[in-house]
Amino acid sequence: MTAASATIPVTVIGGFLGAGKTTFVNHLLRSGGPRTAVLVNDFGEVNVDATLIESHDGTTMTLTNGCICCSIGTSFIDTICRVLDAAVPFERIVIEASGVGDPWKIAEIALIEPSLRLGRVIVLADASRIAQLIDDARVGDTVRSQFERCDLVLLTKIDLVEDETLAAARATVRRLRPDVRIVEAAQGAMATLETLETAAAASGFRADAVEAAIDHSTTFKSWAYRRAGRFDRARLACAVDKLPPQLLRLKGSCRLADEDDVKVFQMVESVWSLSPADIAQAETGIVLVGVGTADMPPPAELDAILDRALAPAGAVS
Missing domain, CATH: 3.30.1220.10 (CobW-like, C-terminal domain)
Structure with a gap:
């Protein structure tokens, strides 16, 4: 990878299937701000307004606001290399982790690559389901692991649940991470990335080495x-x-x-x-x-x- 004169901040977005990551990524792409490269697992899950797309080559969508949206595809490292080698440098990189993946495994790349600087690891949690998911014998371990090293939890869909369910969701997150900052969001009323990054403390985690990818x-x-x-x-x-x-x-x-x-x-x-x-x-x-x-x-x-x-x-x- 090509080293840059100034490191590029990386924000990693995680959360289990259906937590609202696609809605959040769409919100970021439409919000403007710094020239951003958004890396997602599959273009099919990001429905960007056609008026925002300048060109689309099947791997990268170039957007009219100067940002791009790249499909991670089969090689995450190759995608990062393409972003870092861009003729016009990006000011920020946002990466959406898989719905069943550990966002920290992606965040570790930003810790060892000299051109990158880890900003925040943000995990989304569906207020209507998180209390049940962490106790689900099928997926509980996966869901809990996503919260272990995040800087901030974005509790989504709060307008779709009763007060009792919302209180249970808050308590669930607190049991998982008593110290983590929680920001609540209704459908269609997501906070900006700048607001979330200001709300969360910088990550205190550091990695000695990147572990092998989990199967x-x-x-x-x-x-x-x-x-x-x-x-x-x-x-x-x-x-x-x-x-x-x-x-x-x-x-x-x-x-x-x-x-x-x-x-x-x-x-x-x-x-x-x-x-x-x-x-x-x-x-x-x-x-x-x-x-x-x-x-x-x-x-x-x-x-x-x-x-x-x-x-x-x-x-x-």
């Missing part, structure tokens, strides 16, 4: 569903009810019969929604990506469930 395939499985057709809305509702509880998260783009616009499909456990896509999608069919526990049924079985939601060919306008 999450022993705990979690991923599944991709791709079809050229469209869903029937009523059939889709029935199919989602048949999906197994081991499927924790399902997200992507699709079209519905008799509707032309692209929809963003999101499901966290049994709660799902369809919303208009914020960006013109290149995909013409259905592309969904799911994450589940290691005992999730095989892909063919999951495919068969969603195939029953496809609209008959004659029903598609």
